Amino acid sequence: MNRASASAVASALRDADSVVIISHVRPDPDTIGSALGLGLGLASLGIAVRCGFSGPEPLPSTLLELPGVELVQSLTMPSAGEVAVAVDAATPSRLGDYEAVFAAADTTVCIDHHVSNPGFGDLDFIDAESDCTAVLVLQVLDELGVGLSADIATCLYAGLVTDTGSFKWARPASFEVAARLLKAGVDGGKWSRVLLDSHPYAWLQMVSQVLGSSVLDETACDGRGLVYGCVNADAMADMSWDESESVIDIVRTAREAEVAAVFKEATEGSWTVSLRSKGAVDLVPIARALGGGGHTRASGYSDTGTADEVVARLRALL
Known part of the structure; x- marks a missing residue:
């Protein structure tokens, strides 16, 4: 450097x-x-x-x-x-x-x-x-x-x-x-x-769908907990790509989970993943292992595959 x-x-x-x-x-x-x-x-x-x-x-x-x-x-x-x-x-x-x-x-x-x-x-x-x-x-x-x-x-x-x-x-x-x-x-x-604080009305339905299908695993991260949700391409069909970026800030509020993740499908099978930590877990090594990077408490990366496949790759590291 x-x-x-x-x-x-x-x-x-x-x-x-x-x-x-x-x-x-x-x-x-x-x-x-x-x-x-x-x-x-x-x-x-x-x-x-x-x-x-x-x-x-x-x-x-x-x-x-x-x-x-x-x-x-x-x-x-x-x-x-x-x-x-x-x-x-x-x-x-x-x-x-x-x-x-x-x-x-x-x-x-x-x-x-x-x-x-x-x-x-x-x-x-x-x-x-x-x-x-x-x-x-x-x-x-x-x-x-x-x-x-x-x-x-x-x-x-x-x-x-x-x-x-x-x-x-x-x-x-x-x-x-x-x-x-x-x-x-x-x-x-x-x-x-x-x-x-400005979103189209369709954003409310998208968020409702993501939160309703979100998953909490309190055993992940050595018992610190993981919560995650998926935003598939169909859910974003009527919205600009950036409207999915704020979903992580809602998912991360689950108090039972140290780490939060949101998987966002840009096009079919192509995902960007946002990671957030409350502080006890350093996300940088995790994001790097998956080809990304960022900060200790806020990182991200890209991945390809089905929703189940990209979720499984992250969970294997946690």
């Missing part, structure tokens, strides 16, 4: 002819908010910027409301002198087809907060003690001397409020950052509603 400081990253960006910022596949508010916040900041300095993410899934409608979304585009290979920045991606594979765009740049930068990230850039600004990547982007912007506009603050707030579960598991430093962002002009009430 080529450990780098916010100052070193800022120096590389300041000297760039242009910058391409790449979010991870199936983008969430932290990866997009970080990209747009950084992109708007660099643009304010007169640096040419383009942002993008790979994959067939469109940007969730809630994130289309973020300032600077016009920076998101289909990405071509980098030009000479262009710096490529990966934001909130724990591995280069999380960049999907744009991994090649990242690798082809003259200078590559990784900004991330996942403890499982081994580092894959020329400059790796990785801090697992940060609650979100957006906070690290703010440090880079400060080093660049970028003024914190309401638009930039809003993008960064999107990452902060979602990755801390509306501050339920935020570290003290995150509250200080939140206060700064709110003072810069963020409408906290509006964005908490848009990002966390």
Whole structure:
């Protein structure tokens, strides 16, 4: 890992002819908010910027409301002198087809907060003690001397409020950052509603179905307990792919289980799996064993097969 400081990253960006910022596949508010916040900041300095993410899934409608979304585009290979920045991606594979765009740049930068990230850039600004990547982007912007506009603050707030579960598991430093962002002009009430408390009516039926068929195994995890549910592709047929992302936050509330899992079928036989722990079980080795990664208490991975097969592979490790 080529450990780098916010100052070193800022120096590389300041000297760039242009910058391409790449979010991870199936983008969430932290990866997009970080990209747009950084992109708007660099643009304010007169640096040419383009942002993008790979994959067939469109940007969730809630994130289309973020300032600077016009920076998101289909990405071509980098030009000479262009710096490529990966934001909130724990591995280069999380960049999907744009991994090649990242690798082809003259200078590559990784900004991330996942403890499982081994580092894959020329400059790796990785801090697992940060609650979100957006906070690290703010440090880079400060080093660049970028003024914190309401638009930039809003993008960064999107990452902060979602990755801390509306501050339920935020570290003290995150509250200080939140206060700064709110003072810069963020409408906290509006964005908490848009990002966390807004779903189509069909979401209620989907959640009811998943919860009704969920399984609790109190013997799993050495008696600490496992609760899990499955969201099949049919249940998501009338909704955007991202509507299944919040189900884990409901399933994890079962007090009898230390670990919670939600299996989400994107297309038939293709699954993404969200894992959550209350703290006694480190999820990173489990997710890594299945090809993924993340944090001690929040990790994930992808798998293929029938619902029974993907569930069985996880349960064999617990």
